[in-house]
Amino acid sequence: MSVQTQNAAGNCSDCPIRHRAVCAHCEKPELNELESIKYYRNFEAGQSIIWSGDKMGFVGSVVSGIASLTQTMEDGRTQMVGLLLPSDFVGRPGREGSPYDVTATTDVVMCCFRKKPFEEMMARTPHIAHRLLEMTLDELDAAREWMLVLGRKTAREKIASLLSIIARRDASLSSGGPVGTLVFDLPLTREAMADYLGLTLETVSRQMSALKKDGVIQLEGKRHVTIPDMGRLMEEAGDDTDGGMLG
Amino acid sequence: MSVQTQNAAGNCSDCPIRHRAVCAHCEKPELNELESIKYYRNFEAGQSIIWSGDKMGFVGSVVSGIASLTQTMEDGRTQMVGLLLPSDFVGRPGREGSPYDVTATTDVVMCCFRKKPFEEMMARTPHIAHRLLEMTLDELDAAREWMLVLGRKTAREKIASLLSIIARRDASLSSGGPVGTLVFDLPLTREAMADYLGLTLETVSRQMSALKKDGVIQLEGKRHVTIPDMGRLMEEAGDDTDGGMLG
DNA sequence: CGGAGGGTTGATCATCCTCAATCGACGTGG
DNA sequence: CCACGTCGATTGAGGATGATCAACCCTCCG
Known part of the structure; x- marks a missing residue:
């Protein structure tokens, strides 16, 4: 698997998920600041991105590939609780750990930000907080749609x-x-x-x-x-x- | 059922959900502004608060009682997708309509804000947007926890x-x-x-x-x-x- | 007294799970 | 090159869980 960082010194303005990700509403100065704290990371299909309960040192966006959120019971029964597609956000500012496992379903490229600097920037930048709220509401809708599927279909x-x-x-x-x-x-x-x-x-x-x-x-x-x-x-x-x- | 408005000229500082609702982080001047756009509404057990697809003219918090979010299929199968307890928030700033029915399960008192003024205030008041993000992330966790229950238990x-x-x-x-x-x-x-x-x-x-x-x-x-x-x-x-x- | 709403219990049946065999594609090593 | 193992997928037989249909109970209330 090619471990090339396909956007290593990546320019945000060329980014394929530029207008859908958490940075969608950002202007150039904000993008510049984001660029200074971001880095790319590759995960191979099947690889774990975050383990349930772990402290998360970073948050970020899926740039390409598909990842999944899953919960597992002690006896091994597992339920997927989210499917992360390009532009979806991983991590929750203000929270220590993840309550679920995050796993790369296909090869995945992520655009990561160290958590602390990102949180600080978010506090200063209403654009970002607002976009994150929008995205979280969308995820909530999707989760509830899925509850109907799981419960009644x-x-x-x-x-x-x-x-x-x-x-x-x-x-x-x-x-x-x-x-x-x-x-x-x-x-x-x-x-x-x-x-x-x-x-x-x-x-x-x-x-x-x-x-x-x-x-x-x-x-x-x-x-x-x-x-x-x-x-x-x-x-x-x-x-x-x-x-x-x-x- | 008593249709008294139990807090009619309600003072936010006496409010039982003061420190858990969307206004939790607000300071006195902000509370004063909120007081000026809020009003209380009572719903009897069984009564609909919002119909799926309707335009919502207001958002607000459950002060007392319990309400439920439900989705229904054409053939009548229904799935509850959320349970709203005191301090929980109803409505989604920035969205037109509700994708679910909201129904009072018990008698309910709601603290309502007209949607437009609330949205404008939210844009000016990071405290509120931030608290709403926190609450939405909590709801998302609860929804995902519930997906495990529905799918695998x-x-x-x-x-x-x-x-x-x-x-x-x-x-x-x-x-x-x-x-x-x-x-x-x-x-x-x-x-x-x-x-x-x-x-x-x-x-x-x-x-x-x-x-x-x-x-x-x-x-x-x-x-x-x-x-x-x-x-x-x-x-x-x-x-x-x-x-x-x-x- | 009678009716309605909510709840319990029973008999039967369909759906989906479990256990198990088999298949095809692919990759590795003899 | 072919045998072998692995991985994902398909298919079958049988059984358990929960749905359906139906009777009945209890309490409240007019």
Whole structure:
């Protein structure tokens, strides 16, 4: 795995997540100050970024790749409680440790700030605190959406919900195109999907096969997914499309 | 139900949630400004505070009573996604509408601020924005804790988890005493517990009976609960007490 | 007295979990 | 080059947990 720091003396203005991350509202002088306290770090797929309970010396943003937040019980049952995509923030200013494990699901590049200087800067810079509040509210919405999935949806609906979330995110990143055929690669193993959805990996596998058999999705290999009809998928997810979104 | 405004010309310095609510860090001049834009509102048990999708004209704090956030699917399945206790904040500055229904579970008194003036004041008052960020991070932690409960715990563990949360909250409010016999009244119906836990009300009832038969809890009537051994309850919840907390 | 709301309990059934065998792709070492 | 082990995934058989449907209880209140 290339351990190159792809943006080593990285210039914030070239940053791919510049306008979505915690620094989104910052102006040039603020960006300059952030640049002076930031550094990049690479994590390989599977590697732990933070252990639950550890003191965190840094906070930062995911620049590329995917990381996950998970909680684990003593007997080994685990539940994923968050999926961190590029521009998502890691760490909580004002808190000592992390209550969850943070793990790199794919190779990950992070833009890190030492915690103390970042907190001090945040206290002086309402832009940053405000953006962080916005992002935290978004995460809260996502978590609560997920509580409905975990608590009330069937296995089939859970799978369809996860696929539709990933599909929509990919659509917004790439084409931005409207409702047509969507194609993407699953960034998660069956086991990670199970941990996300509160299922076993066998059930995930069975429901993926069932959705494929019923023509809701097409699979090439294990990861490459084609969605011929997004509306159909959303019906399967139980998220109704307001009754059919005529174009 | 008495519709008296128990604090009508309410003085913030007498407020029971003064040091825990969004105004916790405010000094006298700020409190004075808040007083000038606040008003109290009463809701009866069962009454809706905000409907999902509605525009919110106000934000505010729960002063007394309990409210719940719920999401509902088209076919009627519902999941509670938050429980609002005294001092908890309702509404999201910067957002138009609420993504969930907010309902009074018991009679509720709210301290409301009109949204616009509150937002303007927040922009000028870092104390408030900072406190709101803290509170939002706490809510996020609670939501994620709950995702583990919903996704991975058995019915019995779910009930025990809910009881232990309510018990601990009550303990922190009243005695603050350590591990002894805890007594409290359930603020939720069996149906509300079921909506919280992603169960049916029959399963809730059965598991309550089972925990009673096994001596984990004692019941007087349907709502009055005694916990003879908090450690035992937490074992049942799967939240291990670090391995047995010897005194 | 009768009805409504909340709660309990029982019988049965579906869903999803558990345990287990098997498969295919890939990489390593003989 | 092929045998082997590993890892992720699929599929099957059987069983447990919790949902569903239904009867019934208790208390409050008009």
